[in-house]
Amino acid sequence: MSCQLPALLPDYDLNDSEAGMKILEELTQNVHQIQQLVLEEIITRNAHTEYLKGFLNGQCDMQGFKNKVPVVNYEDIKPYIERIANGDSSNIISAEPIIELLTSSGTSGGQPKMMPSTAEDLHRKTFFYNLLVPVMNKYVDGLDEGKALYLLFVKPETKTPSGLMARPVLTSYYKSSNFKNRPFDRFNVYTSPDETILCSDSKQSMYCQLLCGLVQRQDVLRVGAVFASAFLRAIKFLEDNWKELCSNIRAGCVSDWITDPSCRNVVSLILSDPNPELADLIEHECSSESWEGIIKKLWPRTKYIEVIVTGSMAQYVSTLEFYSGGLPLVSTMYASSECYFGINLKPLSKPSYVSYSLIPNMAYFEFLPVNKNHEDGIRDVQCNGVCKENCSDHVETVDLVDVKLGQYYELVVTTFTGLYRYRVGDILMVTGFHNKAPQFRFVHRRNVVLSIDTDKTNEEDLLKAVTKAKVIVESLGFLLIEYTSYADTSSIPGHYVIFWELTSKGSNHLPVLDTKLMEQCCSVVEASLDSVYRRCRRKDNSIGPLEIRVVQHGTFDALMDFCVSQGSSVNQYKTPRCIKSGEAINILDSRVVGRFFSQNAPPWEPV
Incomplete structure (x- = not known):
């Protein structure tokens, strides 16, 4: 394909499934060559942008790109994007004009992240969508x-x-x-x-x-x-x-x-x-x-139900199966605001076996190895809700063709739209290969502990929200000893549940709880969460009222005993801020002495 494909986005008749499958086979067979062409094209176009020129001094050397351009998070590129949002030229980061900014469901400082987009990017997305057609027709x-x-x-x-x-x-x-x-x-x-x-x-x-x-x-x-x-x-x-x-x-x-x-x-x-x-x-x-x-x-x-059922959406599989009447649940694609990544080439796979083949002409893909023992990782997910991977900033990235079967990686992308060596935040595991294209299972989003819809609440956001709410009870002489949370999807829409263990100052007695006061605490937590949560809660009605469940004294000791029995270290144990294990949730629920809900949706405003 490297010598037969004149363009990185080839055309074909959408009604010709055989032609579509041929393109997919060529893309997945020539991964290395296509990835090199993609990186060369991106660097050549954008070498004189302010961002890349600061590292490459106008040179178009691919090895120099990997040696000199740093792997970055959103906070590193946020100033450039904000300058464009405020009227600066697109060529700060992109030789092609930025025509709009795509708001992601991930947040930064309480606001959605903004990702640059170009006119060409729409054509790339359309090409990607069109590739789904021959795959589904095949099955x-x-x-x-x-x-x-x-x-x-x-x-x-x-x-x-x-x-x-x-x-x-x-x-x-x-x-x-x-x-x-x-x-x-x-x-x-x-x-x-x-x-x-x-x-x-x-x-x-x-x-x-x-x-x-x-x-x-x-x-x-x-x-x-x-x-x-x-x-x-x-x-x-x-x-x-x-x-x-x-x-x-x-x-x-x-x-x-x-x-x-x-x-x-x-x-x-x-x-x-x-x-x-x-x-x-x-x-x-x-x-x-x-x-x-x-x-x-x-x-x-x-013939089937098409919905994303990987990542945080996996919590809805059993409910979908109840309503489906035995229909297959099909998860066709893996994409984000930053870039469209991969296609599920075996769309009738069970949700727990879904893997995505990254399409090599979508972007240039690199991977940060994640130091994580598989078995320990599973325990962490069940007990703590988020794995504590060690992705060292000094670890060299791995190219798409060099990832290893069974290993965990964090995805890094360089796009045609002005993102260079950007950490997406998704943790993936290599499950196999289609031709020479690796297939990945989406494991989870880095640091996200709660998600119902497009919201993504991390541990730090949850802590800030709880800290603001606990001021209300502390002013009355109560203490919040511990807290944890989980996403309750047993009803539609789902909602956040936060478990609180309270006591009176100077004693171990549970305080008498005032309903209005606790409902106010619920409202303060909601108002303190980011704008994506607030939009889902108020405008989209896709998240129900937040709930605080107060538990009796000693409940979090019982939770620790359970986590230790599941393999957590006594010496290194700390209270999980999100619970995934059904057994752990039952331990907490069996000791609930009061349940309180937010009575009003929090204020919402556009980004």
């Missing part, structure tokens, strides 16, 4: 004989002082001409009209997309959303609104509260005529005592 027959019920949504966006839009990566893609003018091949036919996807009112958008999906139920061959949490939120919305949806279908007209004119017009065209037979059928299924297998009952031709 699932007949996808050209119907439609996809994909629940897709846009998120809030804002303008920076320079006039650049700052918005989530998927919002950027859905609003782009690449999405709006996509070729309507057999893989791009959705039950949701674009107008419903692009509706800024999330409730109207959800209602209209579900209504369109129900009316076209016999055409639906696959259902899904980007994240498992979003799909389950749609199921909960359906549980709450199926009677009204049936009423609309029976009458052949949409509810008056759907006021977005574009949504109303396009949905009215799909609804068109009264359909009492369909309304009766849906009502029969939805009024059942149990919703087990509801997806297959409502959309009987569905």
Whole structure:
């Protein structure tokens, strides 16, 4: 491919799956050559940017790049991105104009990180999406004989002082001409009209997309959303609104509260005529005592459910399986705001076996070895919620073709959009190879302890929030002895639970708890978390009210005994700030003496 591929983004007929698979085979067979071409192209283009010139002095030497350009975190590049956001020239970091800033779900100083994006980057994402088509056609027959019920949504966006839009990566893609003018091949036919996807009112958008999906139920061959949490939120919305949806279908007209004119017009065209037979059928299924297998009952031709079920989304697998009726859960891709990384070349794999093959023309990939014993790591994840890897700043990076089977690495990327040797923060494990392309299992996000939706709360953020809240009880003579947390996804939407062990100053007696006071503590914790959490909680309604569970005296001693029994060291034990183990959660829950919830969603404002 290195001598036959004139461009790093080759074209092919999207309806020709064989041609698409051939490109994938060439990409995964010629990994080293393509990675060298990618790095050479990025350096040659950008050697005279302010950022790279400071290290390379205008030279385009690839070895010099790896020797002189440092591996960085977001805080290292944040000043450059903020300068562009405030009106400075793109060529600080990129020879290509930065056309927008993509807000990530990771945070910095309480605000989402902003990643640069160029016009070419949209074409690279489109190429990546198109590669998913031949893979799915290889494993699932007949996808050209119907439609996809994909629940897709846009998120809030804002303008920076320079006039650049700052918005989530998927919002950027859905609003782009690449999405709006996509070729309507057999893989791009959705039950949701674009107008419903692009509706800024999330409730109207959800209602209209579900209504369109129900009316076209016999055409639906696959259902899904980007994240498992979003799909389950749609199921909960359906549980709450199926009677009204049936009423609309029976009458052949949409509810008056759907006021977005574009949504109303396009949905009215799909609804068109009264359909009492369909309304009766849906009502029969939805009024059942149990919703087990509801997806297959409502959309009987569905072949699979497409949602991301790796990383923090793995906590939703059992709930998805309950609703699915035995349908496969398909996790097709691995991507982030920084870059689109890899594709699952075995999409029908069980969620726990999902691995992604990094596509070598997306970016230049390096890896920081993570010093972690596999067995110890599993115990850490279960007990502490986050592994304490040792990624030394002085350790040399490993190239994509040189990673070792079974080893753990942190991903480092150099992109076409102005990120150079950037630590993504994802911990991956090498599970195998497809041709010469390594396959990786996503292990977890570095330092993240709590996540329900797109929120990512780390240990430091949680500590700051708890510290502000405990001032309230300390002012009344109480002490917070210990705390820990977990993400409770047993209900939809899920919510944060924080366990507190309190005592009165000078004694071991549990204080008498005032409900209003403890609810205030819950609200203070929520208001102290970052803007992504607050947006999910207030505007998206994808996170439920935060809960504080007060436990009896001695509970955290019992937790320590359990963790030690599971292999933790007595000498090195410290209280885990997040609990993953069901047994550990049961120990805490069995000693709860009071449960309190935040009564008001925290204030939210755009980035």
